Amino acid sequence: MNAKLTLGPVFFNWPPENLRDFYFKIADESCVDSVCVGEVVCSKRAPFFEPYAAEVIDRLTAAGKEVVHSTLALIMTTREMDLVRDMAACEEFFVEANDIAACALLSGRRHALGPFINVYNEGTLEYLAKGGAERICLPPELPEKSVSALAKTSKAELEVMVFGRLPLAVSARCYHARAHKLTKDNCQYVCAGDADGMEIETLDGDPFLAVNGTQTLSHAYYNLAAELAALLAIGVKRFRLSPHHTDMTAVARLFKDVLEAKESPEDAEAALAELVGGAPFSNGYFHGREGGRRL
């Protein structure tokens, strides 16, 4: 059995030095096989990490990790288009497209597709695989039935997100700025104050969502530790952990141990619950139900 773990891109606006140190620890101590780097949510944040990018990539590579360069999920401005164009032009990089523009620019050479590309069926998968997509992280909304159907015919390696707050939506509007009575152009980078997103509650005080700038995530942490066996049986061999402000090295170890049958899903889950500070888990999408539901 050769299951692999990918650490997805960090969605949140962490201080660049913390982000650097986070990746150093991942390089030095974690069991993940691949690591996504790059800003996916907001182009305004992209410059901050640039001074550290080269040393982080070197450290990850030296540690034997495959580095995946993730691109923006929503491209609106000329500047954003240029950012993605520059990334796609780096032929030595293994790039993960999160917008069809990036797919188009990467067509003809090997690349990956992130969960923001709408791969819902065999026709789309086959078309994009022919263009060079050799690894595809499926949209988290897909139920087991769909993942199973795709796995039957896919020539690309399929990846399924198994841990972290679900990326539910992306917008032109910055809700972090709006909640602070600011606008996106004058946002004062207030998103940096919420390492796992800004908590959103209903009027009745129920935890509901998490806002991360222009992105909206679930409050619940998606957790398919108990579904790994089913995923392996379907033929999925690569699993994505979405980074949070916790010990991701420990999170990765737990998932690896479950995959290698060294730990039961139940024990892993108890340990994970502590790592996320008691936040609820959900797994509904995989079972064809509400994404926020725990079955």
Add this chain to the structure above:
Amino acid sequence: MTARAPLELVCPAGTPAALHAAVDAGADAVYLGFRDETNARNFPGLNFNRQELEEGLAYARQRGAKILVAINTFPEAGNPGPWRSAVDDSASIGVDAVILADIGLADYAVRKHPGLRRHLSVQAAASNPEAIRFYQEAFGVKRVVLPRVLTVAEIAALNKKISVETEVFVFGGLCVMAEGRCALSSYVTGVSPNKDGVCSPASHVRYEDQGDRLVSKLGDFTINAFDEDEPAGYPTLCKGRFVAQGRASYLFEEPTSLSAARLLPELMDAGVTALKIEGRQRGRAYIAKVTAAFRAAVDAVARGEPAPDLDLGAVTEGQRQTAGVYDKTWR
């Protein structure tokens, strides 16, 4: 100002009666969907069967209007049948274009029916020149319905870089998230715009009278609460009231609807080809009134006159209006 060709007016129809109303009121084109999960307004009692489409097409043709069929959800893995039939039937009935979002389905359409004109749905969220070029080169898309994420200035810049037509929303419901990339509804209800063609479905809506307030819920979650003197709105998830930073507010967007009528001259200058009115779920009286108002506005602007004030307060039930993202400050 000199006279120019008017912008094409594309109007919604969820029923044959609405189609007649739109055509009679001056729509250049009417868009509609089949009565199943292949379109993004898959609501009970709405949409067309094959015979209704044929009759509607004949009605429109006799009056010089086009029919566009939206097949703009993402086909289910292992179950391409309904979506392929929708494309096949659109081709055999002879509609003017299909509006597609899924790459696999667009690939099917271009191979199977190369003569069938293809538009790219807003659900594909093609918001930049490279994405649009991809759909144009790969699938011969002739027109792109732009996602509601771009300002008028960005639309103008975009149109200079692409050679396909663009269509923009000017009136009706307002998605505040990038279309085709929003799973908020399915997170709460299990039913999704992308897979099932529904957002915040009525089947999952509940109102609870709690004495001094009326609470609206979607699935298990409170979306809004209204005092006795406050009109209670429908709990569309992204138009709800939530608490952030200890403060309750319309976090994503107020319960407003889109009206970009005053921007028609700017949209024309930006190189836009067609204007789209949202609302396939609306009744024929609404469709007739909105279509007629925009017909007059589009013609006035084409003559070089300023955009007239549209008197649509009656049909929007006093709901607030916004020009949305077309104004940069909205972001």
